Amino acid sequence: MTTAYLYVLHGRRGKIPESNLELLAGFIADEGQLGRIAFLEGDEQTLEDGIRDLQGRPGVDHLAIVPVLLYSATHIRWDIPERSAKVLDPSITVTVTEPLAGTAAVERYLERTLGAAVTAFPGRRVLLIAHGTPHFPEPFEELKELASRVGRTIGVEVVPTNHVGHPTIEETLADEHGPFIVERLFLTDGRLAAKMKARVQAIESGDVFLPTLEDDPVIINAIRERLAEAGV
Known part of the structure; x- marks a missing residue:
């Protein structure tokens, strides 16, 4: 073959x-x-x-x-x-x-980057933003589970939310208050990532924004993991 x-x-x-x-x-x-x-x-x-x-x-x-x-x-x-x-x-x-979000590679990446940020900015919780979808409930359920696992590992609550689909950034920040360490779980650092940042900043002040996954080796590590799982 x-x-x-x-x-x-x-x-x-x-x-x-x-x-x-x-x-x-x-x-x-x-x-x-x-x-x-x-x-x-x-x-x-x-x-x-x-x-x-x-x-x-x-x-x-x-x-x-x-x-x-x-x-x-x-x-x-x-x-x-x-x-x-x-x-x-x-x-x-x-x-x-x-x-790729469900790979061990992405979870380890979040544990490393968020763990380091929590050490640098003690006392802050994490806001984890994914793109989201209004069509299917499963992606947000997966995001919540990922946030819970990472939060237990780093010892700080990780609050999940979405760019689109329920709950939105605005819905989440109506109940949850920062300042936060903000992780945009996104593969590029372009137009949509900037929109996410602007929406948070319109409500919150003093948040720390971490880089997206753009150009990070975690992308390749996650791909390797998926190819190995599929046997291709």
């Missing part, structure tokens, strides 16, 4: 994001994979382009689709399977790996 690897990022309509691309390209090269990067949004390097290219390579009979996304919401449950089905060669077998 010859496996090709397609790493699928969210992207942004009309713009190819630069963040994390060098990290992923370096990983593909280091692993000696037949692989490429695709985006769910925009008109360049689309998911469909990536599938057509890789399944057309000589000898490829298996495709590993790796969503570089944190939680299983509309992109993983609907977009990737529905769009893939339209272009996949029936002779190609496919493995789609699980999203």
Whole structure:
């Protein structure tokens, strides 16, 4: 079996994001994979382009689709399977790996970074913000469980909330008061991460904002974990 690897990022309509691309390209090269990067949004390097290219390579009979996304919401449950089905060669077998937030790699990352921040800013709780979704309850349930586990490890309450979907940042901060150490559980440090920060700052003052996961090796560690679990 010859496996090709397609790493699928969210992207942004009309713009190819630069963040994390060098990290992923370096990983593909280091692993000696037949692989490429695709985006769910925009008109360049689309998911469909990536599938057509890789399944057309000589000898490829298996495709590993790796969503570089944190939680299983509309992109993983609907977009990737529905769009893939339209272009996949029936002779190609496919493995789609699980999203990254549930990996031990991400949990250890949060324990390290939040633990260090709590030491530097004693007495503060943590506000953990994920993108969220209004369509499925499971991602927030998973976020709550992650927050609880990390909080027990670092000895400080970790308060989970969402950018979209219930509960929103505003709903959470109506009942929970800081100042906080704020961790945006997000893969890029762009427009949406800035919106999250602005929404918190409109309500709270004096919060400490930690970096997002952008360009951090935790992304590659989480991908390695998911590929190993899937056996690809």
